[in-house]
Every structure is written in C-alpha cells, then in structure tokens.
Amino acid sequence: MTNKTAEAKVLEGKKVAVFGERDDVAGLAVRNCVTAAGGEVVYETTSCFV
C-alpha cells in the first residue's frame, strides 16, 4: 500500500521530533525510518496510551 503525501521530501534535511507508541509503532522504529530518509531526530519518545 502506498500513502503518498502531496508534499515531497518531508524528512530530508529536517529536524524531526518522533512520538512513538508502545503498542503501535515504537519511537525507535520511527527514528530508524526518519534517519534513513535523511531527517535528523532531535527528540524521541515512546508513550503508552493504554
């Protein structure tokens, strides 16, 4: 499945704050994706809303 946004290159060269969720997508997984896409993670957290 593709969920392409209208905006191009959201992450490349940007500072990124990551908000993960323990039972959904954890912060570390989001961080690894963001970093691989050229973003710099400046804040990361993994919450639990249960």
Next chain:
Amino acid sequence: MRNLAEEHGADQLVLVFGLNEPGNLRIMATTFKEGDPGYAGVLGGVALGLPSYHIFELKDEIPADVWEQEMAFKELELEDELIEQICALMREIRER
C-alpha cells in the same frame, strides 16, 4: 516542543507520529500546530505552527529495505481503512 521550535526554528521542525489512535493523533497534532485546544498547559494559546505527519504517510521517503525491517509487519497488522483514516486526518490538520 516549544523549546525545540525556538532552538531549531519552527520552519525546520517536523513531527512524526507512530501512534495509531485517531483521537490522540488529532489532539496532539492540533496542539502542536494551533495550541492546546483546552487552553491548558504550556501550549495553551500558543500556536507553534508545527506540521505533523504519521509515519505511514511517509512510506515513499523511506528506503524499501528499512521500511520492510521496521514497518512492514506493523502495516500488515492494521486495517487499510484505519491507515487511510489516519492519513486523511493528518492531512486535514496540516492543511486547515
């Protein structure tokens, strides 16, 4: 988040979420863009203007091997309808 926006510049800062519950996403993305809708806490009345995305919206920017390792299973777990709902919600908040 206010400190990060001041340190890095709001135009250079992007928020990326991994939580999948639309109600929580709406509150958080709205708060970081327009200020706390309940006018509580440090972001009450403070519109930082920060754009929020869900990681599912950004699939096309992530190298395929990394996506496969980090996200493919999570993507399979979710109903397509929920992913579409999440992506539509995030777009709506960014564009208003």
